[in-house]
Amino acid sequence: MANKNNEALKQPMWVNNPVLVQILGICSALAVTAQLKPAIVMGLSVTIIVAMANVIISLLRNTIPNRIRIIIQLVVVAALVTIVSEILKAFAYDVSVQLSVYVGLIITNCILMGRLEAFAMQNGPWASFLDGIGNGLGYAAILIVVAFVRELFGSGTLFGFQVVPQCFYEAGYLNNGLMIMPPMALVLVGCVIWFHRAKNKDLQEN
Amino acid sequence: MATKKFRCKVCGYVHEGDKAPEKCPMCQAPQSEFEEIVEEGAAPAKKGLNTNSNVYTILYAAVMVVVVAFLLVFVSQTLKERQTANVINDTKQQILSALNLRDQADVAATYDKVITADALMQADGSLAKYNGEFNTSYKSEFDKGNLHVFEASINGQKKYVIPMNGLGLWGTIWGYIALNEDRATVYGVYFSHSSETPGLGGEIAGTKFQDRFPGKSVVKGNEVALKVVKFGKADKSSQYEIDGVTGATITSTGVNAMINKVLSAYLPFLTK
Numbered sequence: 001m002a003n004k005n006n007e008a009l010k011q012p013m014w015v016n017n018p019v020l021v022q023i024l025g026i027c028s029a030l031a032v033t034a035q036l037k038p039a040i041v042m043g044l045s046v047t048i049i050v051a052m053a054n055v056i057i058s059l060l061r062n063t064i065p066n067r068i069r070i071i072i073q074l075v076v077v078a079a080l081v082t083i084v085s086e087i088l089k090a091f092a093y094d095v096s097v098q099l100s101v102y103v104g105l106i107i108t109n110c111i112l113m114g115r116l117e118a119f120a121m122q123n124g125p126w127a128s129f130l131d132g133i134g135n136g137l138g139y140a141a142i143l144i145v146v147a148f149v150r151e152l153f154g155s156g157t158l159f160g161f162q163v164v165p166q167c168f169y170e171a172g173y174l175n176n177g178l179m180i181m182p183p184m185a186l187v188l189v190g191c192v193i194w195f196h197r198a199k200n201k202d203l204q205e206n
Numbered sequence: 207m208a209t210k211k212f213r214c215k216v217c218g219y220v221h222e223g224d225k226a227p228e229k230c231p232m233c234q235a236p237q238s239e240f241e242e243i244v245e246e247g248a249a250p251a252k253k254g255l256n257t258n259s260n261v262y263t264i265l266y267a268a269v270m271v272v273v274v275a276f277l278l279v280f281v282s283q284t285l286k287e288r289q290t291a292n293v294i295n296d297t298k299q300q301i302l303s304a305l306n307l308r309d310q311a312d313v314a315a316t317y318d319k320v321i322t323a324d325a326l327m328q329a330d331g332s333l334a335k336y337n338g339e340f341n342t343s344y345k346s347e348f349d350k351g352n353l354h355v356f357e358a359s360i361n362g363q364k365k366y367v368i369p370m371n372g373l374g375l376w377g378t379i380w381g382y383i384a385l386n387e388d389r390a391t392v393y394g395v396y397f398s399h400s401s402e403t404p405g406l407g408g409e410i411a412g413t414k415f416q417d418r419f420p421g422k423s424v425v426k427g428n429e430v431a432l433k434v435v436k437f438g439k440a441d442k443s444s445q446y447e448i449d450g451v452t453g454a455t456i457t458s459t460g461v462n463a464m465i466n467k468v469l470s471a472y473l474p475f476l477t478k
Contacts, residue, residue, distance in 0.1 A: 034405035065263040072270060079274045083281050090285035093292040118215065122241070155405060177453055180405050205234065 008119075008127045012134040018111045019142040019189065020196045021203060025111040029143055030185040032102060036159050039147035041095070042102050043140025049084065049106055050115055051132030053077050057120040058128035064121075073116045074107075081107050111139055146188045154179030211243040297342045303396035304367050304382035305358055306420075308413075320358050321367075327353040331474030344369035345380065353472060358384070365393050368472055372464025375456040377401040379410065379464060385424065389476050392432070395419040397461060407457030418448045425476050430469040434462035 018024045025046075032042045056076050057064075064072050085103040088096035096103070106112070115135050120128040151157055153176045156164035164173065178184050197204050212226040213219070217233040226240035256262065298317040302310055310316045324340070325333040333355055341347055347354060348371060356367040364387040371380040381397035397410045409415055423445040424432045437452040450458025469476065 032404070034403065038404055063257065063266070065257050065266050067258070068263055068267055071267075075270060075274055079278060082278060086281050086285050086289070089292065090288040093296060097296070151405070180453065 005127050005130050008123070009130040009134040012131065012138040013141070014138070014196075015200060015203075017138045017142065017196070018114070018135045019139055020193050022111075022114060024114045025109050025139055026186075026189065028102075028105050028109050029139075029146065029189060030182045031105065033143055033147040033150055033185050034154065034180050035151050035157075036144065036147045038102065039143040040140070042105075043136070043143045045084070045103070046106055046109055046111065046139055047133060047136025049077070049080055050112055050136045051129050053080055053112060054115060054120040054128035054132035055125045056080075057116045058123060058125040061121050069121065070113070070117070073113060077112050077116070078107050111135055142189070142192060145192060146185055149188055150179045150185065154184075212240040213243050215239045215241055293342050294340055297340075300396050300398065301356055301367055301369075301382050304384040304394050305360060305365060306384075306394040320360060321356050322359050323357040325355050325357060327355055327472060327475045329474065331476075331478035333357070333475070345371040345378070348468065348471070353475075355472075355475065363387060368468065370464050370468040372460055372467060374399050374402045374410075374460040375407050375454070376403070379457070379460055381461075381464070383419075383424075383465070383469075385476075389478070390423055390425055392419045392422045392424060399457070402457050403454070407451065407454040409451045409454065410457055410461055415451055422446060422448060424469060425473070428473065428477060430466050430473070430476075432465055432469070434458050434465065 012018055016022065019026065019029055028042065028046075032038045053073075053076055057073055060072070060076075081103060085096065088103070115131060119131045123131070148158070152163065156162060156169075156175050164175075210222075210224060212221045212223070214221070214230040214233065214235055216235040216239050217230060219230055219232040220243070221227050221230075221240065226237050226242075228237055229235070230239065295313050298321075299310060299313045302308070302313065302316060302320065305320065307316060307320065323333075324336045326336045328334055336352075336354065341354070344354060348369070354369055356369075358365040358367060366385045366387075366389060367382050368385070369380070369382050371378065373379065377400040379397065379399040379402065381395060383395045384393040385391065386393050395416050397416060399408065399411060402408045402410065422432060424430065426446065431446040432448070433446055434448050434450045436455060436458070437450050440447040440449040450461070
């Protein structure tokens with residue numbers, strides 16, 4: 001059992017990464033990765049919400065009527081996100097201003113529904129909690145990698161601080177505007193998947 | 207039952223045998239994605255409720271809705287006071303930001319010290335004291351025709367702050383513009399937005415863009431002349447033109463439209 005829980009936590013970080021292998025949550029991965037800071041905040045919020053929603057659904061899993069299970073999952077997620085957003089507004093106003101639209105975006109994140117339906121409906125609360133944390137962190141890791149590259153080459157900054165020295169610009173270096181555009185995020189995610197498949201030969205499709 | 211049946215949760219393929227296959231022959235999903243199919247007849251009726259009956263489903267949905275609704279109402283009610291206080295504080299900070307007093311530690315105290323009056327512009331351009339509660343939505347005030355002007359005093363010099371609102375690329379944008387006592391030159395600005403693209407349109411909230419405003423002139427003759435133009439197109443010698451944000455033409459145009467719309471309404475005050 002302990003081994004299974006371990007798997008639930010570790011699998012989604014690399015071998016069964018939600019973005020790279022399950023191809024879930026791509027939409028938000030494109031939207032929030034132009035800069036590092038929102039990417040990290042988004043990654044953390046998704047981690048917390050997936051873990052909490054997983055636990056709740058896992059506790060309810062034997063009582064949920066099969067025909068309306070998706071809508072029940074959606075209600076749980078939406079209620080959780082709303083409550084978290086209300087609490088942030090009251091106690092951490094700055095953070096909530098920064099998150100603005102992303103809080104709402106969490107509800108539509110496919111990872112949430114995907115994990116609830118595929119994992120929490122069949123497993124106990126503790127395993128589901130670990131699965132949520134694992135998937136959230138796996139998702140966050142990809143966001144951070146993509147955001148790092150996009151912010152560095154797109155704006156010459158990291159976390160908003162200038163890292164490309166001014167003398168580069170004077171020598172004719174220009175920020176790559178394409179990096180900030182959403183399509184580039186897709187290309188970068190593609191590159192990461194390429195690298196990931198090269199390392200995990202058994203995932204390659206013929 | 208001689209053999210068990212397993213269904214792949216990914217593609218729905220059904221495998222017959224003693225255990226699930228290593229890999230799904232249809233979609234290559236791993237063994238863990240298979241679930242055993244328990245025949246309806248074979249499984250003895252579960253004790254307790256039948257979770258698939260209509261009555262149960264409807265009751266479950268009803269209870270769920272009521273519980274969630276109460277939960278949300280409870281959370282919203284208990285936190286409302288704090289939230290309103292935060293919003294008021296934030297609005298005051300935004301007004302102060304236009305006066306180049308960013309990131310104040312004690313916003314309410316600084317606001318009370320710096321802002322001397324919350325006034326409404328009359329049709330003839332004069333100012334009359336505003337007697338209502340402190341407002342946090344200047345869009346609805348503007349739409350109602352209540353044209354707010356904040357009078358501020360910084361180091362003995364009088365400044366005016368005008369709230370603005372408009373539309374960016376994805377949603378609303380708003381800001382505050384502080385004018386010097388001559389009502390013609392910009393002292394400072396503050397912009398914010400609800401959902402502009404981070405790194406592009408979102409940059410209007412940064413000081414890099416806002417620092418281009420101070421010292422520029424607002425009106426020329428009887429018209430609002432302050433203009434945000436495409437990045438790099440601003441005439442360096444012009445008193446009225448300001449470079450927009452690079453790569454965010456629509457948001458910059460939105461800022462330009464907002465300045466024009468709002469300040470035009472304030473012309474009687476500006477040209478008085």
